[in-house]
Amino acid sequence: MGKTGKRSIHRRAFVKGIGGVAMVAAVAGFPAIVRARNTGPIRIGVSAIMSGRVAQMGSSSTNGAIMRVDAFNTSGGLNGRMIELIIRDSKGRPDEAARINRDFINRDDCDMILSLEASTGAFAVQEVVRELGTLCMHCLSETSSLTADPKLRTPNAFRSGRQGAHDAISAGSYAASIAKEKSLKKWMTVGPNYAYGHDTTEQFLNYLNHFSPDIELGSQLWPKIFQPDYTDVINKILQEKPDAVFTCLWGGDLSSFIEQGNLYGLFDQAQYFCIALADYTTMAAVKHLPSGIHSGNRYVSTFPGSAPNAAWEAEYVRQFNSRPTNWSWEAALGMQFLIEGIRKTGSSDGNEIAGVLPGMIVNSPFGVDGTITMRAEDQTIVEYGTGWGVTQSTEPFMPNVTPTDWKLIYELEAAWKKEQGYI
Amino acid sequence: MQINTFTRYSVVALLVFVVLAAIPRITDDISILDTGIMICANGLFALSLNLLVGRTGLLSFGHGGFYAAGAYSFGLLMQTGMFSIPAAFALTIVFVAALSALVALVCVRLNETYFTFITLAFQMLFYNIILSWTSLTGGDQGLLGGIPKPVFLGIDLVNPVHLYLFCCGIFLVCVVLLYQITQSPFGYTLRMIRDNTERARFLGVAVNRYKVASFTLAGAFAGIGGMFMALFVSGAYPSFGYWTMSGDGIFMIMLGGMNTFLGPLVGAIILIVLNDLTTIYTDHYGLVLGCVILVFVLGLRRGLLDFIVEGIRDRRASKMDQTIQPTVPKEEIPR
Numbered sequence A: 001m002g003k004t005g006k007r008s009i010h011r012r013a014f015v016k017g018i019g020g021v022a023m024v025a026a027v028a029g030f031p032a033i034v035r036a037r038n039t040g041p042i043r044i045g046v047s048a049i050m051s052g053r054v055a056q057m058g059s060s061s062t063n064g065a066i067m068r069v070d071a072f073n074t075s076g077g078l079n080g081r082m083i084e085l086i087i088r089d090s091k092g093r094p095d096e097a098a099r100i101n102r103d104f105i106n107r108d109d110c111d112m113i114l115s116l117e118a119s120t121g122a123f124a125v126q127e128v129v130r131e132l133g134t135l136c137m138h139c140l141s142e143t144s145s146l147t148a149d150p151k152l153r154t155p156n157a158f159r160s161g162r163q164g165a166h167d168a169i170s171a172g173s174y175a176a177s178i179a180k181e182k183s184l185k186k187w188m189t190v191g192p193n194y195a196y197g198h199d200t201t202e203q204f205l206n207y208l209n210h211f212s213p214d215i216e217l218g219s220q221l222w223p224k225i226f227q228p229d230y231t232d233v234i235n236k237i238l239q240e241k242p243d244a245v246f247t248c249l250w251g252g253d254l255s256s257f258i259e260q261g262n263l264y265g266l267f268d269q270a271q272y273f274c275i276a277l278a279d280y281t282t283m284a285a286v287k288h289l290p291s292g293i294h295s296g297n298r299y300v301s302t303f304p305g306s307a308p309n310a311a312w313e314a315e316y317v318r319q320f321n322s323r324p325t326n327w328s329w330e331a332a333l334g335m336q337f338l339i340e341g342i343r344k345t346g347s348s349d350g351n352e353i354a355g356v357l358p359g360m361i362v363n364s365p366f367g368v369d370g371t372i373t374m375r376a377e378d379q380t381i382v383e384y385g386t387g388w389g390v391t392q393s394t395e396p397f398m399p400n401v402t403p404t405d406w407k408l409i410y411e412l413e414a415a416w417k418k419e420q421g422y423i
Numbered sequence B: 001m002q003i004n005t006f007t008r009y010s011v012v013a014l015l016v017f018v019v020l021a022a023i024p025r026i027t028d029d030i031s032i033l034d035t036g037i038m039i040c041a042n043g044l045f046a047l048s049l050n051l052l053v054g055r056t057g058l059l060s061f062g063h064g065g066f067y068a069a070g071a072y073s074f075g076l077l078m079q080t081g082m083f084s085i086p087a088a089f090a091l092t093i094v095f096v097a098a099l100s101a102l103v104a105l106v107c108v109r110l111n112e113t114y115f116t117f118i119t120l121a122f123q124m125l126f127y128n129i130i131l132s133w134t135s136l137t138g139g140d141q142g143l144l145g146g147i148p149k150p151v152f153l154g155i156d157l158v159n160p161v162h163l164y165l166f167c168c169g170i171f172l173v174c175v176v177l178l179y180q181i182t183q184s185p186f187g188y189t190l191r192m193i194r195d196n197t198e199r200a201r202f203l204g205v206a207v208n209r210y211k212v213a214s215f216t217l218a219g220a221f222a223g224i225g226g227m228f229m230a231l232f233v234s235g236a237y238p239s240f241g242y243w244t245m246s247g248d249g250i251f252m253i254m255l256g257g258m259n260t261f262l263g264p265l266v267g268a269i270i271l272i273v274l275n276d277l278t279t280i281y282t283d284h285y286g287l288v289l290g291c292v293i294l295v296f297v298l299g300l301r302r303g304l305l306d307f308i309v310e311g312i313r314d315r316r317a318s319k320m321d322q323t324i325q326p327t328v329p330k331e332e333i334p335r
Helices: A011-029 A055-074 A094-106 A119-132 A164-182 A195-211 A231-240 A251-263 A280-285 A307-320 A326-345 A350-356 A406-420 B005-026 B030-056 B063-080 B085-107 B112-132 B160-183 B185-195 B197-202 B207-233 B243-256 B263-281 B285-300 B304-323
Strands: A042-048 A083-089 A112-116 A135-138 A157-159 A186-190 A216-221 A244-247 A271-279 A294-299 A361-363 A371-375 A380-382 A387-390 A401-403
Touching: A042 A055, A042 A094, A055 A083, A055 A112, A055 A307, A055 A326, A083 A094, A083 B263, A094 A112, A094 A119, A094 B030, A094 B207, A094 B263, A112 A119, A112 A326, A119 A135, A119 A157, A119 B207, A135 A326, A135 A350, A157 A380, A164 A195, A164 A244, A164 A271, A164 A294, A164 A387, A164 A406, A186 A195, A186 A231, A195 A244, A216 A231, A231 A251, A251 A271, A251 A280, A271 A280, A294 A326, A307 A326, A326 A350, A326 A361, A380 A406, B005 B030, B005 B160, B030 B063, B030 B160, B030 B185, B030 B207, B030 B243, B030 B263, B063 B085, B063 B112, B063 B207, B063 B243, B085 B112, B085 B207, B112 B243, B160 B185, B160 B207, B185 B197, B185 B207, B197 B207, B243 B263, B243 B285, B243 B304, B263 B285, B263 B304, B285 B304
Parallel strands: A042 A083, A042 A112, A112 A135, A135 A157, A186 A216, A186 A244, A244 A271, A271 A294
Antiparallel strands: A294 A387, A361 A371, A371 A380, A387 A401
């Protein structure tokens, strides 16, 4: 303050101010906390998409992980050591996912990583953990090559989510059985215009042809991801009059397509096979969910139709006041595997835990027979509940699901891996 | 003895490198080194963009395309296993420069808004090529399988300290070169084109050739930034080439200032530190960034470094005014 009372900043004060700001930034931004590995909380870094169009992916999956951690901590943790989740938003950007995960390891001294990233982010995280050697559990990426391709696989990374290859076999075998039963010859497909849409559709058609070689394929439509208006797609379907339509649209895109299709009575005119409809948040988002749509199970509490599954859903709803999603169970399962590893080794050392995870079997409400296995050969889960059912317009939306036989999945998956040169 | 400016800048850069190289000896916190690498990648991207925006007066919204081209071409060359890192680095620079020159030949014919639009169009073209050419680029999954980093000249880029020092070293060389460019007659001609294109043309300056040269150089430096990022994340992803990447570059220039040479670098540091801090404490990154930009636009009305440098200049000027008393009484100064 100058003598005249006029506001002015002296250079020394200015430099002090800048110095102060820099100190605060340094302390807040670079908290280098050095701790011994076997004392203090067990820190798990969680990177997830918490903002933007698919923020629900992050919120519902982190909820699943939090439920497991709360139960572990309430039971006393590991000899009093509690799990601390450090959750950060990757904004759906792979470079940001890589940076955040490097920070988890290098700055926050995390013992392990729970990756709740979609496929692109998961591949970025995979490269980080491959380089830094930290234990990682991928929960949401469904791209099969992440664990199936030996060039991409790394001994310290596992997957607790469903796989595209498994889903495609399940979808193809179910759709072929309905096609035979109802004489569905002429097919169309509608998929979002990006890699997931193209790959899933191609794999589905591959297995549909395998089980029912006499189908005819009409137009394949590729609306843009997050497209608001599906009139062109609907008109094309009405014009072509197929017997059946396969779609791998998902989330808001799928509910918009169904809402708009309802206006044209689209779903009365053919059989629809939606691989990703049976998730409560999607089904509940449609005002008038048509009956008779075929869908793969994402998450429904009726499948597996066991008491533990119903209880898990009830507990989730009680804690978070919303319905769980497919992403919720995948994250909960991933966390469960990590916790079982911690308990089994009595340690938070990632290398030790990575040593006991291959082949581990856990009791799980999402397992087709009450258990899920972390398959040793490719570090991914098998024997989870996967199947198809038919929707009804009211709760429970999909009362019955026909489970896919895992023997069939194993057989065709092995053939697919051979074809790809993975084995 | 008169030391030429290039030598002087090189000596300053060397001193800065010595300081930066001391950081890994002071701390074992690798995340600080990671932040340093991010600053090198983004800072070089912003500085190169400012060669167009601040020096040549060309608002390019397609600069992210060259950043992505650098990351992808470097990654792809390394994945062949046929090149050492320096060879892949050099080839990538040549490739990105050639690509930028080709794009520039089309774009510089257009002025202002249309120039901005066509650069954006080229960026979206690159982006869609990345997405659709799945067999080469991995499509929207990105370049998979990691980028091999074979040891060369005793430098192992898998080691975070080596990677940090490598990025800092190359970054400082690029900064010196960029500064030399802006201070050269070529740089002054670019400024003349920015301030009055018609006058430059009347004076016999081949305006389009200068613009092509500026665009090519800026693209090549952005490509080096992309290579840093590819090395850091051990991959390349379509988001590097999305229009938001170019938008981030504009933000960095706005935050740091476009009139001071190092302004965009300061902007990159602000954006990265802001991103780091907001990601730790909140999911509302966009809201925080929006508020900060509002403060800069409405409060400072220019970038931070421009504000500081111009403030110091104004204070000096006012002190000079006070020291040199006017010979004519104040009331007699003609208005």
